Amino acid sequence: MSRRRAATAAILVVLMAGFGAGVNRYLASRSSRVDAPPVHNPVQFHPQFTLPGSIYFAAGGGLYSLHGSTITELQPPGQGWTQPVLLPDGSALLAVKVTTNYFSDLYELNLDGSIESQLSHDSGKVTATQLGNDDWIAYPAVGPGDTLYFSYDWPKGGVCEPGNGYQVDYSIWSTTLGTEIDRAGVVKGKDITQQSWANYYTGGDVSPVPLLGGGLVYVDYESAYGDTGELSTPLAGAVPGTEVSQIRLDPKGGSPATCAPGEDGTALTQPGDDCAQPALNPDQTEIAMICTPVVAGAPSSAESDLVVASFDAATGTLGPLQRQVTGVLAASPTWSPDGQDLLYLAPEGGDGYFQLWYLKGATAAVPGHPRQITSNLDLDATAAPAWADS
Amino acid sequence: MVPAARGGGQSPDEMSDTRPQRGPEPRRRRRRSRHTLRLPRLRWIALIVLGFLLAGVGGVVSFFWPTITAAVGATGQNAIPSLHPTATSGPATSPPSTAPPTGSAFTVLLMGSDNDQKFTNGAGTPIFCCAQSLILMRVDPSTSSVTMLSIPRDFWVPLYSGTGASLGSGKVDQAFGDVSPPDGTNGASAEIATIERDFQVSVDHYVWIGLEGLINLINEVGGIDIVASHPVMDDNYPYDVAGSTNPNAADRVSVLPGAQHMDGYEALEYVRSRHDDLNGDLGRTVRQQQVLVALRQKLAQLSIADVNGIASALSGQVLTDVPLTNLPTLLGLVKDVESGSIQHVFLTQFSMGVVDSQDVELPDMSAILGVVHQYFPAP
Numbered sequence: 014m015s016r017r018r019a020a021t022a023a024i025l026v027v028l029m030a031g032f033g034a035g036v037n038r039y040l041a042s043r044s045s046r047v048d049a050p051p052v053h054n055p056v057q058f059h060p061q062f063t064l065p066g067s068i069y070f071a072a073g074g075g076l077y078s079l080h081g082s083t084i085t086e087l088q089p090p091g092q093g094w095t096q097p098v099l100l101p102d103g104s105a106l107l108a109v110k111v112t113t114n115y116f117s118d119l120y121e122l123n124l125d126g127s128i129e130s131q132l133s134h135d136s137g138k139v140t141a142t143q144l145g146n147d148d149w150i151a152y153p154a155v156g157p158g159d160t161l162y163f164s165y166d167w168p169k170g171g172v173c174e175p176g177n178g179y180q181v182d183y184s185i186w187s188t189t190l191g192t193e194i195d196r197a198g199v200v201k202g203k204d205i206t207q208q209s210w211a212n213y214y215t216g217g218d219v220s221p222v223p224l225l226g227g228g229l230v231y232v233d234y235e236s237a238y239g240d241t242g243e244l245s246t247p248l249a250g251a252v253p254g255t256e257v258s259q260i261r262l263d264p265k266g267g268s269p270a271t272c273a274p275g276e277d278g279t280a281l282t283q284p285g286d287d288c289a290q291p292a293l294n295p296d297q298t299e300i301a302m303i304c305t306p307v308v309a310g311a312p313s314s315a316e317s318d319l320v321v322a323s324f325d326a327a328t329g330t331l332g333p334l335q336r337q338v339t340g341v342l343a344a345s346p347t348w349s350p351d352g353q354d355l356l357y358l359a360p361e362g363g364d365g366y367f368q369l370w371y372l373k374g375a376t377a378a379v380p381g382h383p384r385q386i387t388s389n390l391d392l393d394a395t396a397a398p399a400w401a402d403s
Numbered sequence: 404m405v406p407a408a409r410g411g412g413q414s415p416d417e418m419s420d421t422r423p424q425r426g427p428e429p430r431r432r433r434r435r436s437r438h439t440l441r442l443p444r445l446r447w448i449a450l451i452v453l454g455f456l457l458a459g460v461g462g463v464v465s466f467f468w469p470t471i472t473a474a475v476g477a478t479g480q481n482a483i484p485s486l487h488p489t490a491t492s493g494p495a496t497s498p499p500s501t502a503p504p505t506g507s508a509f510t511v512l513l514m515g516s517d518n519d520q521k522f523t524n525g526a527g528t529p530i531f532c533c534a535q536s537l538i539l540m541r542v543d544p545s546t547s548s549v550t551m552l553s554i555p556r557d558f559w560v561p562l563y564s565g566t567g568a569s570l571g572s573g574k575v576d577q578a579f580g581d582v583s584p585p586d587g588t589n590g591a592s593a594e595i596a597t598i599e600r601d602f603q604v605s606v607d608h609y610v611w612i613g614l615e616g617l618i619n620l621i622n623e624v625g626g627i628d629i630v631a632s633h634p635v636m637d638d639n640y641p642y643d644v645a646g647s648t649n650p651n652a653a654d655r656v657s658v659l660p661g662a663q664h665m666d667g668y669e670a671l672e673y674v675r676s677r678h679d680d681l682n683g684d685l686g687r688t689v690r691q692q693q694v695l696v697a698l699r700q701k702l703a704q705l706s707i708a709d710v711n712g713i714a715s716a717l718s719g720q721v722l723t724d725v726p727l728t729n730l731p732t733l734l735g736l737v738k739d740v741e742s743g744s745i746q747h748v749f750l751t752q753f754s755m756g757v758v759d760s761q762d763v764e765l766p767d768m769s770a771i772l773g774v775v776h777q778y779f780p781a782p
Contacts, residue, residue: 033460039462238682
């Protein structure tokens with residue numbers, strides 16, 4: 014082989030190797046379409062537009078406030094913080110701290126995030142075989158007279174099967190803000206009152222919203238199929254094994270403990286609307302909620318709509334449901350302090366981590382176009398943001 | 404000067420005679436030379452092209468090497484029993500299962516479980532357990548439609564080994580664990596035989612995925628978005644993954660309702676919890692199908708860039724008889740199927756009972772077979 018041919022062959026071999034490596038690198042350079050976008054630290058994010066007042070929200074187990082275009086960390090991420098709510102006078106926050114797979118506790122925090130007091134003590138300080146001694150507390154809300162409402166997984170076993178460790182539904186309880194909530198207090202009925210009795214084995218009653226005139230709005234769950242729970246006939250199109258939610262009004266608060274629970278108050282929405290996560294505007298004439306249309310033959314809808322309706326607490330009536338945002342996974346609405354606009358959570362770009370969205374003129378027949386406030390954050394979609402006017 | 408050697412000692416006359424012919428001679432030589440050069444050149448070109456092709460294939464293979472090594476151990480695991488159900492419950496006589504022709508409808512048995520082999524019993528023997536989730540899936544490529552039918556794991560039915568031998572009666576998910584030697588392929592074979600014979604269907608393929616595999620898969624695709632239909636509460640949720648050292652350890656679970664983004668572990672809690680469910684295991688199967696639909700949405704977006712990550716996520720956590728070469732076709736089907744063309748079937752034709760001190764579901768098989776055969780052809 015001539016030297017020229019040898020050189021040509023060598024060059025070709027090098028080119029081939031380069032080509033093979035190039036193919037490998039080309040494949041490696043292809044970007045994934047399913048990888049979740051990187052989650053940013055909220056404090057490094059600056060919204061494109063600003064809203065008046067302060068917004069408090071939970072993300073990645075931490076608590077944050079958004080004021081203008083500045084996000085401030087109130088409690089660090091990874092600590093299980095969720096569901097911040099403002100006291101009626103806006104002077105402090107309540108928030109839940111979850112110890113994953115064990116228990117949760119309720120805290121009062123100053124607006125700068127510092128802990129003022131621990132309101133509940135739900136750790137049974139038990140071993141893994143005695144988990145039933147731990148408790149979950151969630152959905153705090155404060156109403157007139159500093160009455161604190163919350164969901165609590167008591168009484169375990171319900172009224173008729175006390176101690177049944179399989180029936181651990183949430184029920185709604187109340188106490189006066191500042192009262193120490195613990196198992197002993199609940200057992201002895203010390204200043205702690207059960208407000209609702211959950212439909213057994215449904216997961217229970219959640220999302221209490223105190224009414225200015227007393228009583229509360231809340232959410233309960235029942236079988237969609239009609240053979241168990243409150244529904245007497247199957248919901249059209251519902252597959253066996255599914256549950257639906259109803260928003261209910263309990264004007265008096267409290268109900269007798271019976272072995273046939275679930276008749277607390279008046280249903281405001283129909284089972285087929287599957288509505289939950291209610292939020293009342295400041296004068297309590299409008300209700301925002303999330304409704305998940307039942308899809309015939311499907312285990313669950315792939316969308317949850319942001320719905321608004323007029324509300325009259327005195328008569329317990331709800332106006333027509335206005336579906337203001339549809340085709341997305343909307344969650345956890347909150348009214349603006351002036352009661353005109355809404356904040357809610359929904360994924361960015363159709364799916365993925367939930368972000369904060371803003372809907373101007375939420376009660377209008379044709380509301381404004383939803384505007385995304387945050388991006389690439391991991392907001393807790395089961396925690397409604399709290400919006401203060403200052 | 405004409406070299407003597409070239410002339411070959413010719414006379415000048417001969418030379419003169421040949422002179423006029425001199426012209427064509429070099430042309431002939433040139434033609435011959437061209438001819439003799441063309442073949443090597445073609446060969447050279449072919450060799451060069453082949454070389455580049457091989458280099459390209461090498462680049463592809465090296466890129467997918469993690470996938471290939473992971474898949475070789477997990478795919479093509481033939482567990483389809485060499486028997487199919489007969490009209491009676493007698494010995495199997497039907498011909499062996501064969502894969503359906505390309506493009507025709509086929510049935511896949513999805514099994515989700517933790518075989519618990521990471522734990523040992525009191526005697527130090529590794530535990531080998533059951534298939535906790537059983538979903539029969541009928542895929543029709545011609546219509547891009549899918550039917551999912553959940554089989555409640557507590558159905559009390561006759562159990563069979565992969566060879567068709569009776570294993571007595573038990574919960575339908577126990578066939579997977581009642582095999583010797585205890586391994587995933589044997590377990591899958593027994594589970595398929597049991598379902599084929601009890602439900603009078605023909606299973607063409609199977610996929611078994613472990614609990615850690617489901618967690619890893621969902622994490623690898625960036626999590627899923629779900630509308631949790633109700634609070635999922637459980638004070639006795641099994642803590643047997645994520646580093647657990649005790650198969651009987653328990654966790655507490657409280658999945659709050661509403662739309663949310665779930666990572667793999669949260670999604671597993673959502674589909675696996677059952678103790679506080681009004682509808683018991685039936686409610687859980689509904690949640691399982693819900694998560695499968697959400698996962699399908701993510702899998703439909705997969706690209707080449709995700710393949711190695713998915714393979715790593717599932718390494719050691721998946722078994723299937725589907726050959727590696729058929730996986731792209733199946734993934735293509737996943738993309739083609741719209742959520743609206745998925746039918747969800749749940750079996751409610753059973754009563755509760757207690758057998759051998761176990762809470763079981765006693766199926767009304769005649770009613771159930773009527774439902775099953777609406778969607779799955781009898782063999």
